[in-house]
Amino acid sequence: MKVEIIKDILAANDAIAEENRRLFKENGALVLNLMSSPGAGKTTLLEKSISVLKGRVNIGVIEGDIQTELDATRISKEGVEVVQINTGSACHLDSNMIHQAIEKLDLSNIDLLFMENVGNLVCPAEFRIGEDMKIMISSITEGDDKPLKYPLMFRESQVLIINKIDLLPYCDCDLKRLKENSLKINSNLNIFEISCKTESGLDSWYNWLVKKVEENKK
Amino acid sequence: MHELTIAQSILNIINEELLVNNLSKVIKISIRIGRLTAIEPESLKFCFEIITKNTKAEGSVLEIDYVPIRCKCSNCQIVFTVDELDFICPKCMGSNLKIISGNELQVVGLEAE
Numbered sequence: 001m002k003v004e005i006i007k008d009i010l011a012a013n014d015a016i017a018e019e020n021r022r023l024f025k026e027n028g029a030l031v032l033n034l035m036s037s038p039g040a041g042k043t044t045l046l047e048k049s050i051s052v053l054k055g056r057v058n059i060g061v062i063e064g065d066i067q068t069e070l071d072a073t074r075i076s077k078e079g080v081e082v083v084q085i086n087t088g089s090a091c092h093l094d095s096n097m098i099h100q101a102i103e104k105l106d107l108s109n110i111d112l113l114f115m116e117n118v119g120n121l122v123c124p125a126e127f128r129i130g131e132d133m134k135i136m137i138s139s140i141t142e143g144d145d146k147p148l149k150y151p152l153m154f155r156e157s158q159v160l161i162i163n164k165i166d167l168l169p170y171c172d173c174d175l176k177r178l179k180e181n182s183l184k185i186n187s188n189l190n191i192f193e194i195s196c197k198t199e200s201g202l203d204s205w206y207n208w209l210v211k212k213v214e215e216n217k218k
Numbered sequence: 219m220h221e222l223t224i225a226q227s228i229l230n231i232i233n234e235e236l237l238v239n240n241l242s243k244v245i246k247i248s249i250r251i252g253r254l255t256a257i258e259p260e261s262l263k264f265c266f267e268i269i270t271k272n273t274k275a276e277g278s279v280l281e282i283d284y285v286p287i288r289c290k291c292s293n294c295q296i297v298f299t300v301d302e303l304d305f306i307c308p309k310c311m312g313s314n315l316k317i318i319s320g321n322e323l324q325v326v327g328l329e330a331e
């Protein structure tokens with residue numbers, strides 16, 4: 001017997017993502033899904049952003065890692081609410097993991113929620129988790145060809161943060177080409193060039209965050 | 219790496235359909251995967267084979283239709299296929315494009331008895 005069906009394979013995930021989104025909206029939280037390869041600087045960027053903005057914005061963090069609570073420990077030193085998810089073997093966060101993590105957070109007290117995804121340039125881009133925006137970090141040490149090799153994440157993101165620009169003199173990465181390749185995949189990308197080490201470019205990132213949180217409150 | 223999760227989701231959909239239609243053995247399952255997704259077909263087939271062991275879908279054929287990326291230019295309205303991930307209109311060079319296909323990740327058919 002032939003059964004005619006058309007069903008989205010990720011429908012179950014997407015339904016929970018919508019429910020997460022509803023909860024975030026109800027509580028007026030702006031939710032950013034932070035994605036990158038391992039070591040691109042997600043956690044360091046979070047530490048910097050939180051230490052500068054925590055007096056002005058109520059921030060919460062969901063940390064996704066395969067193992068350990070190292071990142072949650074780092075973030076909790078900044079004095080904000082943080083929940084660690086250990087995915088075990090899964091290479092990405094999914095909407096159900098986030099749904100369970102939300103229960104441990106006081107969402108009514110959060111204006112800006114960062115969800116730091118598992119370090120991976122492929123899989124996290126495929127799974128909606130209820131975010132308002134996908135933010136990806138690509139660092140200079142990864143080279144300028146990553147948009148072409150891993151197009152989905154560049155295509156799905158609204159913001160690209162190019163980190164470690166202080167290392168440009170020591171690497172073969174061509175910043176101009178990296179930006180061209182990224183815009184070729186997604187011409188709407190909002191690009192920030194930063195260095196978490198020297199703090200170059202971080203002010204415009206902070207200003208953008210504050211502006212987005214304020215817009216979300218309206 | 220996430221093909222195992224996708225394979226599990228496919229199996230969940232199959233199991234629901236078997237239950238609804240009162241069927242007990244899967245012969246073939248057809249799916250559609252857009253080229254813009256990050257799914258590796260061979261890896262998905264491998265994961266599907268593993269995950270369906272000792273289930274009603276063991277030994278079934280996973281038929282994959284790989285859908286090309288097609289865009290419509292919002293400026294000059296032409297429809298074209300994106301081959302080299304160049305998201306630029308070949309006619310007017312505009313980059314304001316609407317994706318018509320290439321994002322699919324769907325189960326589109328089931329053959330069972």
